[in-house]
Amino acid sequence: MTYSPDEFRERLREAGLSVTAQRLALGRLIFSDGDRHVNAEQLRAEAAAARVKVSLATIYNTLRQFAAADMLREVAVDAGRSYFDTNLTEHHHFFHEDEGRLEDIPADSLTVSGLPVAPDGTGIHRVDVIVRVRTNSSEI
Amino acid sequence: MTYSPDEFRERLREAGLSVTAQRLALGRLIFSDGDRHVNAEQLRAEAAAARVKVSLATIYNTLRQFAAADMLREVAVDAGRSYFDTNLTEHHHFFHEDEGRLEDIPADSLTVSGLPVAPDGTGIHRVDVIVRVRTNSSEI
DNA sequence: GTGTTTGCAAAGTGTTTGCAATTTA
C-alpha cells in the first residue's frame, strides 16, 4: 500500500484519528515503500535512523490503531512478536524462520481449494497460509 | 496421537528424556484423549483438576521438550500464546478467534495447490493453513 | 478551550532461566 500525503491525512480522519506528527512520521515509514511487513521493534529502529522522535508506546499504539482502522493487517506467525502487513489484498506469506522475516506470496500463485464449511454458528473471517521456509543447510 | 503407557515411556527414552512422574502425568493429560490442542495455561488447569503436582515452569519445559522431540507440533495462531498439537499428521486448523481455540481440519478436505517455489537458498519446512472463524453475530 | 494524543515509567502477560533440593538411572 502507498498513500499520497493528502490521502494519508484523509485516511486518518476516516479512521477517526487526529493528524499528529507521530502518526504522519510513522505512516511515512510504514507506507512509503510499497508492500512491506513491520513489527514494533523494526519500526522503532527505522524511526531512530530517520531521527523521528516517537516513543515505543506510541509505536505500539499506532500499529494497533492502524490495524483496527484496516490500514494494516496483523499476521500471526510467531508466538513472540506481532507482525503487520501493509498489503491488504488477498495473498499469503513465506515466513523465513531463521530470520523472522515475512515475504508476500501473490494470491494467484497459490490456491486453497476444498475449503471446509465453518463449524456451526461460525463464519470464516480469513484464511491464512504461511509457508515456513528455512535456509538450506550448505551443500557440498 | 495416543500412546500406551509403555509406548510413552519408550518414546521418552528415544527422545533422551528420563521418565519422571511429571512427564508421565503431563503425557497422560496431553496424549490420553486422541488428537488435541493444548497451551501451558490449559495444561496447568488440567493438572490442578487432576491433582497432579507440577510447576508451571515444568509445564513450559515439558511442552518445549515434547515439541523438540516431535511428540508435539507447535501451532502459531496468536502472537500472545503458544499452542501445541498432538496430531502430527498433515492437516490444517480452524482457529476460533472468539474463544482462542483450535480445531483440526483433516488434510484431505483442503488442498493447497500451486505452491510457489521457496525463495533462493531456502527450502519449505511446513505449510500452515489457518482458517480463522468467528461466532456469527446473532441474527433476527 | 476541550478533547485527543504523547511519553514516561510502571504494570501486565506469557515464557524462560539460575540454582538448590530432589529424583532418576
Next chain:
DNA sequence: TAAATTGCAAACACTTTGCAAACAC
C-alpha cells in the same frame, strides 16, 4: 553417586496502561 529434573522466584521479551504535559481541532 553422577547426571538429569524439578520448583521456586527472579528475569525476560513483548505489549499495554495510567496519568500529567503537550498538542490537535
